[in-house]
Amino acid sequence: MQLSVGCATCWEYATASLAFVGFLSTMAKQYDFLFRLMILGDTGVGKTCLLCRFTDNEFYSSHISTIGVDFKMKTLKIDGIKVRVQIWDTAGQERYQTITRQYYRRAQGIILVYDITNSHSFQHIVKWASDVDELAPDKVQRILVGNKADEEKCRKVPKEQGNKLAKTYGMEFFETSACTNCNINESFTRLTELVLRAHKNEMDAFQHSGNETDTYDDMTPLEGVRVEPDNGLGSQKACACWR
């Protein structure tokens, strides 16, 4: 860029531009890869709580149903690689399935969650898994999570049953508690590792293509998905149903 000497405005503009470019390149190097993970399961199993515990180390005792899809981000370091995960928290309520189903095809990793104190939520895993088979990419990585493991006295689903179901689907299995922060980092990190491994060839090709400053980021926009808040639902969580 050619600067006209003595022109204060141009100089300020150039300095600001260079600072902005520097800022962008620093931003670009904050992570090496970006992946999308998704949390699925019946309403009330604790999907939002799992996510809030993982990203913010917080736990909320009230159940405020998610509308559509919400998301949070976190950066992990795995084997020296900085991986940024965008984690979508989906509504478990049937009425939002038209919206949440739009997101499956962009997920690289999926956490299927049931509540160990709720047999129905466990039985419904079969339905969630078949939705994933139908709608998610072939390469999608999945793990099974039995949440609320702190509620041992109210347990309805034995741990062996969870293990058995996970084996049937070829998934790894974790019992977690968002309440006591048990196995939360372990499960999210393991899923991210599986996604990294599944995409290794593409990532190697990307790095060898000379993109040293860019990040591997499959972020083409979603088709427009929009939901209007349902006034009959009472208090509900903020949502990011359209992007």
Ligand SMILES: Nc1nc2c(ncn2[C@@H]2O[C@H](COP(=O)(O)OP(=O)(O)OP(=O)(O)O)[C@@H](O)[C@H]2O)c(=O)[nH]1
């Ligand atoms: N004891 C216990 N309660 C939990 C745990 N995780 C979540 N809960 C409670 O379960 C209820 C539902 O949690 P949410 O995270 O809102 O459930 P959700 O799956 O996101 O529900 P939807 O948004 O309706 O799909 C809340 O009252 C939470 O406090 C846990 O690990 N242990």
